[in-house]
Amino acid sequence: MTDVLPLSHPYNLARLGNAGDVVTFAADDAQRDAIARWADLLSLQRLDVQVTIKKLGPVRFGLDFQLGADVTQACVVTLEPVPARLDHRFHRELHFAGTARHKPADESVPEVVLDSLEDEGPEEISSLHYELAAPVLEEFVLSLEPYPRRPGVEFAPPSDGFQAPESPFAVLKSLK
Numbered sequence: 001m002t003d004v005l006p007l008s009h010p011y012n013l014a015r016l017g018n019a020g021d022v023v024t025f026a027a028d029d030a031q032r033d034a035i036a037r038w039a040d041l042l043s044l045q046r047l048d049v050q051v052t053i054k055k056l057g058p059v060r061f062g063l064d065f066q067l068g069a070d071v072t073q074a075c076v077v078t079l080e081p082v083p084a085r086l087d088h089r090f091h092r093e094l095h096f097a098g099t100a101r102h103k104p105a106d107e108s109v110p111e112v113v114l115d116s117l118e119d120e121g122p123e124e125i126s127s128l129h130y131e132l133a134a135p136v137l138e139e140f141v142l143s144l145e146p147y148p149r150r151p152g153v154e155f156a157p158p159s160d161g162f163q164a165p166e167s168p169f170a171v172l173k174s175l176k
Contacts (some may be wrong), residue, residue, distance in 0.1 A: 006034035007133040011053070013061055013096070020054040021134065036071075039141050042081055045070040046144040049136050059096040060122065065137055073148040080090065082148040090139050090171065095122040 010023045027035060027047040036044040052064040069086040 005131070005133060005137055006038045007031050007047075007137060009049075009136075011051075011130050011132050012128060013053075013094070013130055016053060016055055016061070018055055020052065023051045023053065025049050026133070035137070035140075038137075039144065041144075042072040042074055045072070047140070049132070051132055056093070061094040061096075063092045063094065063132075063135075065092070065136060065139065067140060067143075071144065073091045073145060075150045075153060076147045077149055077153045080150050082145075082150055084145060084148065086140070086141060086143050088143045090135070092135050093122040096124050096126075096128060097124045098126045098128070104133065 007027055009023070011023060025046070026049065032044040032047060035047065036042070046069055048068045050066045054062045054064075056062050060154075065088075067086065067088045070083070071086065072081045072083050074080070075082050
């Protein structure tokens with residue numbers, strides 16, 4: 001089963017020149033509705049993206065994303081609408097691992113990538129046809145407030161006089 005993303009913007013990295021490229025796109029009404037359902041939002045009023053793409057080498061690419069969105073989430077306490085504005089920047093580095101017209105000069109030396117908590121290294125791709133919307137949607141969902149609350153709203157447990165049952169270990173404590 002394949003998941004269909006609610007937004008798509010393919011880009012052919014094979015056509016990228018040495019000067020790079022700047023790509024902008026925005027979600028239309030139908031796509032915003034689909035993204036809102038997909039991300040469990042009340043509504044998505046705006047989603048704009050700008051991607052600056054640079055060639056870092058014959059098979060390496062750097063992508064700088066700028067994501068802007070106006071969203072409405074449900075308050076976790078009252079379920080009332082909570083509007084929010086997202087302005088998020090992130091970077092991805094891609095390494096084309098498929099067959100290329102231009103191979104790196106020295107293929108006999110393997111590339112060493114050191115693992116780090118902050119830098120996972122470049123993403124390996126097997127096709128130069130890259131879906132720009134996939135990392136945008138991933139970062140969009142991760143940048144949403146996980147527990148949105150209306151200003152001034154606090155959670156308070158019900159005070160209906162209910163008392164929790166006594167712990168079975170309380171009997172052991174009385175045997176001391």
